[in-house]
Amino acid sequence: MTNSAHDFDFLHGHWRVDHRRLRQRLCGCTDWDRFDGTCSAxxxxxxxxxxxxxxxxxxxxxxxxxxxxxxxxxxGQWSIWWLDGRQPHRLDVPVVGRFDHGVGTFFADDVFDSRPIRVRFRWTDMQTASPGWEQAFSADGGLSWEVNWTMRFHRLPD
Incomplete structure (x- = not known):
C-alpha cells in the first residue's frame, strides 16, 4: 500500500473556488446557483x-x-467532516473513503429532509491546476445518484 497520508497534499495552499449548487435536492430540480468563494488548506x-x-x-x-x-x-482511508459556520453546533456525519486510480471517493449514510440518504464526495483532477470536487446524494441506497454541488479550485499565489 502506498503512503496515502499524502493524498490531500495537492490541496494545501490558497484557492479561488467556483461553486455550482442545485437549488433544491432530490426533487428533480435542474436549476443551479453559481457563486464563488475561497479556500485555504x-x-x-x-x-x-x-x-x-x-x-x-x-x-x-x-x-x-x-x-x-x-x-x-x-x-489507508480518510474521514472528512464539514462544519458550517451557520450551524456551529453541528458537525456533519463524516464521509469515509480513499483515492484509487486518481479519483478520491468517500461515502456516508445520513438523513436529508427526514429521509435516509447515501452521500458521496468525489475528488478528481488533482494533478491539474484546477482540481474538482462534487457531492451527490442517493435516496435509493446508491443505485442512482444526484450530483447537487460541484466545486472547481483555482490556485492563488501565496
Whole structure:
C-alpha cells in the first residue's frame, strides 16, 4: 500500500473556488446557483490530516465553513467532516473513503429532509491546476445518484 497520508497534499495552499449548487435536492430540480468563494488548506496532525477554511458567497449571503480530514494509517482511508459556520453546533456525519486510480471517493449514510440518504464526495483532477470536487446524494441506497454541488479550485499565489 502506498503512503496515502499524502493524498490531500495537492490541496494545501490558497484557492479561488467556483461553486455550482442545485437549488433544491432530490426533487428533480435542474436549476443551479453559481457563486464563488475561497479556500485555504493546511496540514495538521503531522501530515496525517488537514483542515481548510472556506468563505462561500451564496446568492443569499456569505458564510464560512471548515473541512477537517483525518487519515487512518492502518486502513489507508480518510474521514472528512464539514462544519458550517451557520450551524456551529453541528458537525456533519463524516464521509469515509480513499483515492484509487486518481479519483478520491468517500461515502456516508445520513438523513436529508427526514429521509435516509447515501452521500458521496468525489475528488478528481488533482494533478491539474484546477482540481474538482462534487457531492451527490442517493435516496435509493446508491443505485442512482444526484450530483447537487460541484466545486472547481483555482490556485492563488501565496
Amino acid at each position: 493546511q496540514p495538521l496532525l503531522g501530515g496525517e490530516g488537514n483542515v481548510d477554511d472556506n468563505l462561500l458567497h451564496l446568492p443569499g449571503g456569505s458564510y464560512r465553513a471548515a473541512t477537517l480530514r483525518a487519515h487512518d494509517a492502518r486502513t
